[in-house]
Amino acid sequence: MIDVIRAAWVIARRDYVASVFSKTFLLFLLGPLLPILAALMFGAVGAKTDAEIARPRIAIIADTADGKALIAARTQLAARLGETALPELRIVAPENDGAAQAQALLADRKRALVAVARGGLIAPELIGPQGPVAEHQERLGLIYDTARRTRALAHAGGEAVPAVAFSVRTVDKAAGSETANRALTARMGQLVLMMLVMILAGMLLSNLIEEKSNKVIEVLAAAVPVDAIFLGKLGAMLAMSLTGIFVWGATAMLALAWFFPAGGPALPAPALGWPAFVALGTVYFIACYLLLGALFLGIGGQAASVREVQTLSMPVTMGQLGVVALASSAVGATLTPLAVVAMIFPWSSPFAMMARAAQSPYIWPHLLAILWQGIWIAIIIRLAARRFRVSVLKSGVVRRGWFGRKRPA
Structure with missing residues (x-):
């Protein structure tokens, strides 16, 4: 042996x-390292472009006051939910023919919009393909609700309610x-x-x-x-x-x-x-x-x-x-x-x-x-x-x- x-x-x-x-x-x-390095290289090259393409943009046809209110509401919500949780807004001044303006905005390849909203804060209308409309309707509605609530407080003579600040206490782990x-x-x-x-x-x-x-x-x-x-x-x-x-x-x-x-x-x-x-x-x-x-x-x-x-x-x-x-x-x-x-x-x-x-x-x-x-x-x-x-x-x-x-x- x-x-x-x-x-x-x-x-x-x-x-x-x-x-x-x-x-x-x-x-x-x-x-085994070559495919990983190639994937990292191509991922780094296309990451910025892909992020820009994947980020949804919605045009808001609104006057200056409504536009500022919506942008302020989105900024407030993004601070809590994160930038990627909400669609990017593009404020566009209204023209005489709102329906034609919305169709032109959706057809503009340079803007790369997924939907267009018009009609002001009271009775907004969301225009776009069925998929993007269904995906972003609730998130956009949250922005509109926040803007209307802020404006209602301002018109009533009150001040906007500040965002609540939690007292945080962390633990090591949770079972789930x-x-x-x-x-x-x-x-x-x-x-x-x-x-x-x-x-x-x-x-x-x-x-x-x-x-x-x-x-x-x-x-x-x-x-x-x-x-x-x-x-x-x-x-x-x-x-x-x-x-x-x-x-x-x-x-x-x-x-x-x-x-x-x-x-x-x-x-x-x-x-x-x-x-x-x-x-x-x-x-x-x-x-x-x-x-x-x-x-x-x-x-x-x-x-x-x-x-x-x-x-x-x-x-x-x-x-x-x-x-x-x-x-x-x-x-x-x-x-x-x-x-x-x-x-x-x-x-x-x-x-x-x-x-x-x-x-x-x-x-x-x-x-x-x-x-x-x-x-x-x-x-x-x-x-x-x-x-x-x-x-x-x-x-x-x-x-x-x-x-x-x-x-x-």
Whole structure:
């Protein structure tokens, strides 16, 4: 056993150095970052334009007094509700033919209006397409009500009622918002874990097929035990995956510090806190990677070409999506029967426990889950290594395929 471990270490070190210290690995690291950088660039370029286009503008055909009252009312409401909660107003002096003026304003592309209001403060008329009229009628009505109330107080000789000022006392948390926020963190944690595993575990297959086609596996099998090859390759690809995750994580932290120095957008804090959540996420990634990677290595050992790898790995990939769907039942309801099944089933357990780490402050269930996953990792690696050994030792032997055609083993 010591000889197998020593040989596996040699194989792992060889694969890790050959993969990480190569130009291909640099391109692999840049691969997921390029779409994100492109999205940020195009988003920054078009953000201002999109904001201007998306902001609704309504023309108000009114005299000077009514126009000032409406603008003052909107300013008062915007201070409370925010600028984006109310449509932007454009005051236009009335002309002789009000209906024709409204149609001309709506047809003016430079103004880019969504509706036109006319008729004064007493009996206003809103003109425009059905969608914008239905969307902005209530908000515009709130502005008109505020303007009329202010004018009525002024005409009655009274003074406008000032806006009420609340005495504010903040608390650390509220149960309703805390539950919803942690559910969001749980789902995002599951999504990140799924994406990393599916992207990185597939690299095992391509690496194995390349070495089988180059007869490297046969050379290694003649020098070291086949179990050492299996364990070495699995360990090397895990180490390479963790290296990639570290680089991506460090890049993300630097990007947030550079673009959002005052504190960028962040997910709500998980129940266990960020340090424990990240540590458990790393452990669950390792467990999930070893479970899925062992299967992929076992599958790759049975295949003789890239086409066969794709055919055999497709059910595993689709099954992984089903496993993630099962684990999503643990979000928001960690003690339901379906959630408990997701925590017990080996391949869904890392995803379900990731959700639990975001929603529950207790650490002992994770210790039990890690022990349970470790047992299954040992079982799966043992079974997959046996199939891998059989396939490698039969390499080069001519055997018949499913439809009776001869093909290399």
